Amino acid sequence: MKLRPVDKIWPNDFNECMQMSAIIGLIPIAYYILMTKVLPELLDYGTPGYILLQLLGMFLFSNLMSNFFMCMLADTSIDPWIMSLQLERENKKPINWHECDKCDIWAPPRSHHCKICHVCVLKRDHHCTFIGSCIGHANYRYFFFFIIYSVISSLIAFIANLVFIHALRGGSHKFVLLPFANAVYDIQNLNEDGKLNLLEIFKSLIPGNFEIIFAILFGLNTLLLFLSMYFLYRFLPILIRGATYYELKKNIFTYDRGLSLNFQMILGTRMKWTWISAFISSPLPHDGIQWLTEDKDADDAKQSEMKNCVS
Ligand SMILES: [Zn+2]
Numbered sequence: 001m002k003l004r005p006v007d008k009i010w011p012n013d014f015n016e017c018m019q020m021s022a023i024i025g026l027i028p029i030a031y032y033i034l035m036t037k038v039l040p041e042l043l044d045y046g047t048p049g050y051i052l053l054q055l056l057g058m059f060l061f062s063n064l065m066s067n068f069f070m071c072m073l074a075d076t077s078i079d080p081w082i083m084s085l086q087l088e089r090e091n092k093k094p095i096n097w098h099e100c101d102k103c104d105i106w107a108p109p110r111s112h113h114c115k116i117c118h119v120c121v122l123k124r125d126h127h128c129t130f131i132g133s134c135i136g137h138a139n140y141r142y143f144f145f146f147i148i149y150s151v152i153s154s155l156i157a158f159i160a161n162l163v164f165i166h167a168l169r170g171g172s173h174k175f176v177l178l179p180f181a182n183a184v185y186d187i188q189n190l191n192e193d194g195k196l197n198l199l200e201i202f203k204s205l206i207p208g209n210f211e212i213i214f215a216i217l218f219g220l221n222t223l224l225l226f227l228s229m230y231f232l233y234r235f236l237p238i239l240i241r242g243a244t245y246y247e248l249k250k251n252i253f254t255y256d257r258g259l260s261l262n263f264q265m266i267l268g269t270r271m272k273w274t275w276i277s278a279f280i281s282s283p284l285p286h287d288g289i290q291w292l293t294e295d296k297d298a299d300d301a302k303q304s305e306m307k308n309c310v311s
């Protein structure tokens with residue numbers, strides 16, 4: 001996999017910087033609090049359930065972060081040198097290619113110029129501000145698993161956090177989400193003459209550091225759950241139909257090769273193993289350049305020829 005130069009990985013603007021920082025900074029903190037504070041409160045140390053959830057947490061966290069970084073590091077831009085070689089080989093203007101006057105190159109079908117990245121991207125889908133990069137031919141696999149593991153992780157974390165809050169209501173901690181009424185009518189807040197001590201009530205409402213951090217992370221956990229479910233709902237049809245976001249909007253399905261081949265086009269020739277880790281090699285069966293839209297049979301033959309070369 002070709003990597004992006006370091007200066008291209010840097011966020012493009014303040015908005016992107018905040019979103020990328022939120023993923024890189026808050027997910028590890030949320031994982032740490034879940035494993036060291038929430039889980040020990042729910043299950044006894046060393047029990048099968050505790051060990052199972054620790055292992056599941058490790059698997060989900062490592063896949064979430066590795067797919068995020070692989071997606072961010074992968075170079076999705078068009079290599080002008082490869083394009084010129086391709087044009088020389090064809091010895092004529094290839095079908096459906098277009099000229100990008102910003103990059104000053106001829107670009108193959110399905111590629112588009114990104115105004116944020118300032119490059120043409122092979123089989124461009126969209127620009128993702130959370131990852132700070134375009135999603136295209138080279139990194140769709142990592143983007144897909146980042147979304148999938150975001151949904152699974154945030155759903156499990158959300159359920160665990162709800163149980164944790166419920167457990168703390170009857171547990172030893174004072175929790176920030178305790179109903180306001182409990183503090184107001186707490187018998188300890190009454191003076192000797194039976195009147196309410198407003199200062200004591202106010203003090204009891206000030207949460208500790210952990211409660212504040214937990215409340216913020218729980219809010220972000222809920223936000224990530226809804227966001228990732230929305231992204232899955234939005235991008236799953238794109239995968240199923242073998243299209244890009246732009247093509248789906250325009251109802252262009254000329255590259256649809258059926259469910260299995262469409263998934264293979266994104267996840268690679270070893271797609272059945274790619275869910276285990278972002279580091280499992282799975283070469284893509286297509287170079288992202290030679291899209292023969294006029295003749296599906298010829299295109300399929302070309303793909304199987306390339307797949308045989310790879311394997
Ligand atoms: Zn361009």
Ligand SMILES: [Zn+2]
Binds near residue numbers: 115116128
């Ligand atoms: Zn971009």
